[in-house]
Amino acid sequence: MILSGVCLLAALASGAFSTSKHPGPPVFLELHLEGGGLSAVLNGEQSVLWDWFGMEEPPGVTWTEVERAQVLSAARGVLPQMAALEVNGQRVLAQVRSVDYLGAYQGAYGAEPSLLLQLDYELLEAPHQVSLEWSLFPEDSLGGVPRLPVHLLGAASFDYVVLTAEEPGWTWHRDLSDTFALPPVAPVEVRSRPVLRSMTLLILGLAAGLAVSVFGSHQGRSLMIGLGGIFLAGVWSTIGAGALALPGGSQSLVISESLMRRVYAAFDSTTEEGIYRLLASSVEPELLDSLYQGILGSLVQADQGGGARGRVESLEITQAELRPRVSLSGRPAFGVQIEWVVGGLVVHFGHEHSRRVRYGGLATIVAGQGKRGDGASWRLAGLDIHSSVREEGGSGMAPAGK
Structure with missing residues (x-):
């Protein structure tokens, strides 16, 4: 999970682009979001760009x-208009900052x-x-339809x-609301106290008060003490009746799958704050930073002077097996061996x-910390990946962390 992008990008780091001909469009555009700014890189074969620039x-x-x-x-005579963008509804011309020559096998082609x-844009x-x-x-x-690939890259x-x-047109939106339809997770259940016990305690309490008013202070106090002992015994007998309930075997597997899908879906957000907020709804605080950094780092990888970026498009749970239930920091928890x-x-x-990588690991899931579990959901407390294999003849990379 955490190193999914590393495995998806493994082939890129092996020199897969040292071919005599770039496999595809001869020009591409990268847009870079950095802080509050915007810049771009136009990369293309000289034979095409000379023609665009009108140079014989x-x-x-x-x-x-x-x-x-x-x-x-x-x-600068051509690109300001050609590469102009509309940013927040306002047209912004491109400013050509620099140009570099890349010889044979020095660049992408x-x-x-x-x-x-x-290119720079003043915003x-x-x-x-x-x-x-x-x-x-x-x-x-490759003889395909004439086209221009456009990448937009940023921290998140x-x-x-x-x-x-x-x-010919495209629009990107930064989702400021981060209102994604994450898969729901079953709430933590609380074992309810039996109605008979609750009614008995109520009757005992009323009887104690009535005894004082009917029999007077001395006899009433004696009777109240006796009834109070019975009352405390009843309270003691109910301890544990409201404890958090572990889910059944089949429900445990459903919960683990829902949490995995929520973690992947969080990275559909277009802001770092949004990703953190979505992850925090499903992940324990102690795991949050390492999970975020691990996944983000796996989705961005430098390679031969360029940047490779991965995007998760599908997730399929192929196996899930419930492990012995445990307690984590005094809270109910269970493990699921998942593939x-x-x-x-x-x-x-x-x-x-396109890449497909098969993973195996152990997910540790713990009860949320709502009041007696009320309104709390199950949360991911750990994800230990022990295997990753590139499918369709490829091989994955061993995970470097949790």
């Missing part, structure tokens, strides 16, 4: 300062030389909505879209790969 003779492999200035000037252009406020319309779509090296944000002439398969999308250098 590209500079040589080693640029002089004059040649770099010429390329930068040509890019194998033997094909490429350019890397850094008046942090972006919560970003829209893009694109007009030029170069031919796909990720989106991926492929624009075409038929669908699940994560289906994901890995996006890197303008193209995507």
Whole structure:
């Protein structure tokens, strides 16, 4: 679970892109959300970008300062409008900050030389909505539909879209409300006290008060003391009657699956605060930071000068077996040996790969700390992953932590 993205991205770190030809579109755009700012990287084959910039003779492999200035000037004449965005409803032009030459096998395009252009956008406020319309779509090296892949990356944000002439527009929203329909988790049940006991205690209490008023203070006190002893005995007999109840075997498995799905679904939020808030509804505080950092770190991985990003798209629980029930910090808890398969999308250098990784581990689930359990739900207190295997002929990476 925690290292799902690492396994999904494992193939990327093995040099899978050292091919002679980039497998797909010759240009892609990355948008980067950093703090309250927005920047971009346009990466593409030189042969395409020279045409976009209106340059007939590209500079040589080693640029002089004059040649770099010429390329930068040509890019600044075209890209501000071409790469303009609509941010929070306002049109913002792109500012070309720099351009770099990448030779054969130095960038994303194998033997094909490429350019890397850094773009900035001046914003008046942090972006919560970003829209893009694109007009030029170069031919796909694989013979597919001409298209432009667009990645949006941030500390806790990720989106991926492929624009075409038929669908040239895209809009991203930062969800500020974080109102996701997380799978429900069964509430912790409290064993109710028998009605007979409750009624008996009530009658004893009323009888004690009546004794004082009818028999006077001396006799009434004696009778009240006697009835009080019976009353305390009744109270003592009810201790434990309101204890938290462990779920049955089948319900335990349902609870564990619901919690796993809630943890994955939390990362659909587009803000770090939102992810934490959603995780906190299902995860014990002691596990929260490590779980967040582990999953987030697994979804972002640097690779050969670029960034690979994974997105979980499906979750299938394939096996679940209840383990001996335990107590955790005095609260009812149980373990579930669970096996699940994560289906994901890995996006890197303008193209995507589908991945499936099978995991095995032990989930520890504990009763929530509501008042006597009232209104509390079961929560994830631990997740120890002991195996991960890449399906369809691949191999996973051993987890580096819990």
